[in-house]
Amino acid sequence: MSEASIGPELVRRHDSSCAHCGLPVPVVEVRAIDPLQFCCSGCRAVHAALHECGLGQFYALRDRESVADASGAEPALVTGRGFEHLDDVRFLGAQTRIDDAGMRRAELRIDGIRCGACIWLLEAMPRIVRGTVEVRVDSARGIARIAWDERTTRLSAIARRFDALGYQLHPLGDPDAVKRERAVNRAWIVRMGVAGAIASNAMAVAFALYGGILTNMDLSFRLFFQWCSVGLAVVAVAWPGRIFLTNAVAALRARTPHMDVPVAFGLVAAVGSGIAATIRGTGSIYCESAAMLVFLLLVGRFVQYGRQRRAREQVELLLAIVPAIARKVTIDDGRERIVDVAMDALEPGDLVEVPAGEASPADGRLVGGSAHFDLSHLTGESKPVRVQCGGPVYAGSRVLETPIRLEVVVAGRQTRAAQLLELVREAGERRAPIVELADRVSSWFLPTIVVAAIVTVVWWWPRLGADQAMARAVAMLVVTCPCALGLATPLAVVAGIGKGARRGVLVKGGDVLERASKAGTLVLDKTGTVTQGRTRVVRWMGAVDALAAAACVEMHSAHPVARALVDEWSDAKGGAEAKGSGDAQASGVREIPGLGIEGRVGRRLVRVGSMRFMRERSAIVSDGMHVFADECKVAGLAPLFVAIDGRVEATIGIGDPIRPEARQTIMRLKRAGWRVMLASGDDSVVTSGVAKSLGIDARDAHGGLSPEEKLAFVQRGDLARPVVMVGDGVNDLAALAAADVGVAVRNGAQASHHVADVCLAARGLRPLERFLVGSRSTMRAIRVNLAVSVGYNAVGGALAFAGLVNPLVAAVLMPVSGLTVLMLALRLPSFELSEIEKEQS
Amino acid sequence: MELVYVALPVALLVGGAALAAFIWAARDDQFEDLDTPPKRAIFDDMEVNDGAACVTHVENNRKNKGKTLDTR
Numbered sequence: 001m002s003e004a005s006i007g008p009e010l011v012r013r014h015d016s017s018c019a020h021c022g023l024p025v026p027v028v029e030v031r032a033i034d035p036l037q038f039c040c041s042g043c044r045a046v047h048a049a050l051h052e053c054g055l056g057q058f059y060a061l062r063d064r065e066s067v068a069d070a071s072g073a074e075p076a077l078v079t080g081r082g083f084e085h086l087d088d089v090r091f092l093g094a095q096t097r098i099d100d101a102g103m104r105r106a107e108l109r110i111d112g113i114r115c116g117a118c119i120w121l122l123e124a125m126p127r128i129v130r131g132t133v134e135v136r137v138d139s140a141r142g143i144a145r146i147a148w149d150e151r152t153t154r155l156s157a158i159a160r161r162f163d164a165l166g167y168q169l170h171p172l173g174d175p176d177a178v179k180r181e182r183a184v185n186r187a188w189i190v191r192m193g194v195a196g197a198i199a200s201n202a203m204a205v206a207f208a209l210y211g212g213i214l215t216n217m218d219l220s221f222r223l224f225f226q227w228c229s230v231g232l233a234v235v236a237v238a239w240p241g242r243i244f245l246t247n248a249v250a251a252l253r254a255r256t257p258h259m260d261v262p263v264a265f266g267l268v269a270a271v272g273s274g275i276a277a278t279i280r281g282t283g284s285i286y287c288e289s290a291a292m293l294v295f296l297l298l299v300g301r302f303v304q305y306g307r308q309r310r311a312r313e314q315v316e317l318l319l320a321i322v323p324a325i326a327r328k329v330t331i332d333d334g335r336e337r338i339v340d341v342a343m344d345a346l347e348p349g350d351l352v353e354v355p356a357g358e359a360s361p362a363d364g365r366l367v368g369g370s371a372h373f374d375l376s377h378l379t380g381e382s383k384p385v386r387v388q389c390g391g392p393v394y395a396g397s398r399v400l401e402t403p404i405r406l407e408v409v410v411a412g413r414q415t416r417a418a419q420l421l422e423l424v425r426e427a428g429e430r431r432a433p434i435v436e437l438a439d440r441v442s443s444w445f446l447p448t449i450v451v452a453a454i455v456t457v458v459w460w461w462p463r464l465g466a467d468q469a470m471a472r473a474v475a476m477l478v479v480t481c482p483c484a485l486g487l488a489t490p491l492a493v494v495a496g497i498g499k500g501a502r503r504g505v506l507v508k509g510g511d512v513l514e515r516a517s518k519a520g521t522l523v524l525d526k527t528g529t530v531t532q533g534r535t536r537v538v539r540w541m542g543a544v545d546a547l548a549a550a551a552c553v554e555m556h557s558a559h560p561v562a563r564a565l566v567d568e569w570s571d572a573k574g575g576a577e578a579k580g581s582g583d584a585q586a587s588g589v590r591e592i593p594g595l596g597i598e599g600r601v602g603r604r605l606v607r608v609g610s611m612r613f614m615r616e617r618s619a620i621v622s623d624g625m626h627v628f629a630d631e632c633k634v635a636g637l638a639p640l641f642v643a644i645d646g647r648v649e650a651t652i653g654i655g656d657p658i659r660p661e662a663r664q665t666i667m668r669l670k671r672a673g674w675r676v677m678l679a680s681g682d683d684s685v686v687t688s689g690v691a692k693s694l695g696i697d698a699r700d701a702h703g704g705l706s707p708e709e710k711l712a713f714v715q716r717g718d719l720a721r722p723v724v725m726v727g728d729g730v731n732d733l734a735a736l737a738a739a740d741v742g743v744a745v746r747n748g749a750q751a752s753h754h755v756a757d758v759c760l761a762a763r764g765l766r767p768l769e770r771f772l773v774g775s776r777s778t779m780r781a782i783r784v785n786l787a788v789s790v791g792y793n794a795v796g797g798a799l800a801f802a803g804l805v806n807p808l809v810a811a812v813l814m815p816v817s818g819l820t821v822l823m824l825a826l827r828l829p830s831f832e833l834s835e836i837e838k839e840q841s
Numbered sequence: 842m843e844l845v846y847v848a849l850p851v852a853l854l855v856g857g858a859a860l861a862a863f864i865w866a867a868r869d870d871q872f873e874d875l876d877t878p879p880k881r882a883i884f885d886d887m888e889v890n891d892g893a894a895c896v897t898h899v900e901n902n903r904k905n906k907g908k909t910l911d912t913r
Binding site: 116137141185189190193205223228 | 846848849852853856859860863864868870872874876877
């Protein structure tokens, strides 16, 4: 496909969305004559590189792949780094190998994969980059396997080419851990496959056995079938089921109660009595129940393990907050040189350069001039922070305007960011595990049937003789086979998770639904959850003319408040064409840090800034403006004044506007019994202003919280459980991991999705309410299913005790109970949303 | 009926062979990444143009970037 055939399709896109990533284009980036618009220079560079490489099909593919998934869009990142650390002999020795064909192979973490088109692009690299032999991408884990010819290229050159297309290669943090994890996963899959195969074969043998018992089959055949059944069950318990036995032994040694103790007891009892009965030649066996139980329990455990593995892997990806590579400044023969070194290799006293827009690799002291930093990762504070020369800079804080240099104070594991990650890991591990409802039920299930069977034998033996008593016991054991019970929860959970996913609520496991099904405490992060997460002009008062003049001056500043003002003005004027189309040009613009900005528009002197700025420049502020400014402050907005020729002509309330549906939703949640609290890293005054307009009690609004304080907040003992924490910043991570249920919002920090139990596809409170309603109704479905299967087993058991069910009927009824539960799970609407939808309309 | 003495072990053996094949597949890491292969299948029939232009483009980009860094 040539460039010409792809071009027109792109031009037809909406003017102000990025031609590469599809995100809206900021006004300052709009280029009026260009047919294609980009949101940042990264996207522009990647687009150009793709077309020059004849890889324009990327866009066609991408559009086909992810039309529905536009919310996952992110701008491309091109770092322009050298990646020299990938040619390091130590790295090549430890993490790469030479294959039979003489090519060097490495496994690397890759950043920037977003859709299927990325996989195509990366795997097409060998055809366009000389020396690259093979690229295989594992998109689920973000790993690329690369083979290259050392004679013609180096890994750093390949990494630079990947970088030019918006993908960054990083060494695996701990390659051995990756290998170990993979081995554990393999073991789980093998275990489950073996258990499944044995269970189905044991069932088939059981059918023959019970059928034979009914038709008075010869004893020799019966014993043959019994031996087969016993053999299969022994293998099932000894190989895939061994994990339950070892867990139980460990729990008994540690004298702690554990779910696996009754399970292990049941399994051993079932297999042991089966062996005894077969050796004696009389009596009943129920080995197929044991085999089936092993399989069903393993399926449940595997699902749980898969979730934990994902979470663990993603915690490693978190380290991406801090760049893995630092640009170290070295003095070589009196000349300065900049080399890329791995973050771990930095030592106190080193001098590093941080390009504008990138994050600092270590905690350090700023050298040279002052600079603005975005600390929202660490503190949640949305406003940029100014750091003076010599002031502290934390790893992970993003430099805003100019490249800076800093002297490293601590690096690696001692940085604040690394300690924060450590906190996340600990919080996740310390969370008290809940015993799921199904586990609680099944833990007494098997012992109960064993006891019931013994009672049956003991009761009937003196009355009807041994044979009759045994037949009834067999019937009881078969009719109460645990498959219905084993299926009841997983089916309802799968149905619930599936229905939730279609509504944009991604739940990571059944236990999450169970935990969130009761009303408890809901802790909301302010930014992005109840507010829109962007600094904007919320209200203003005064002359339109003044706003236009202010926008003209602010056009020259990159400060977020300036952006908000310019955006508001161009929106008011009707979109992107506003920029540079006949507006008066400002001249002599001067920014006074921390105060405001001033400049001339035409003949008028325009000043935009805080009250202090107005006072220092002795501008006249009318009473009306004062009153309006106070109103803004109460509503949690920062007032900004526009003075023209020494007189304030307009006042603007700048802030993060509250979502329109937030107040109503919070009211409904409160009615449903939730205690709604606000925990924000933002200033306390702003937080209580937001809480007030949302109808949240003042005592439940907490501002100015550090990540550690947020963590302590969700762990407070006086909060009603469950504690559901909603947040999307890196500063919320530890709290998300520690809360009973952590809810992340898509488009938030990537890392928060991985720590959280639930991801909402859209921002705002509506999807959150969906999740809470959905988990309640899914739990209802689970309870119905459990009740049905327990009821079925109780009735079946009672009938068998009374001798009304013979072994053959029981063997036919057994799968029917499973089918009943299956039908129920599919029919029960788990994500019943009609209640809130109706209420809203 | 005596046939069952042969038929059942044979059935179990066939099942065992299938299980062995499954275990081999699992040990070969074929269940490790279930997301990428289905997408890869879509791309197999797509052609890529000659890549000479790409190499020069990327290298030029890099040189230019280097220049701006030096002059700053």
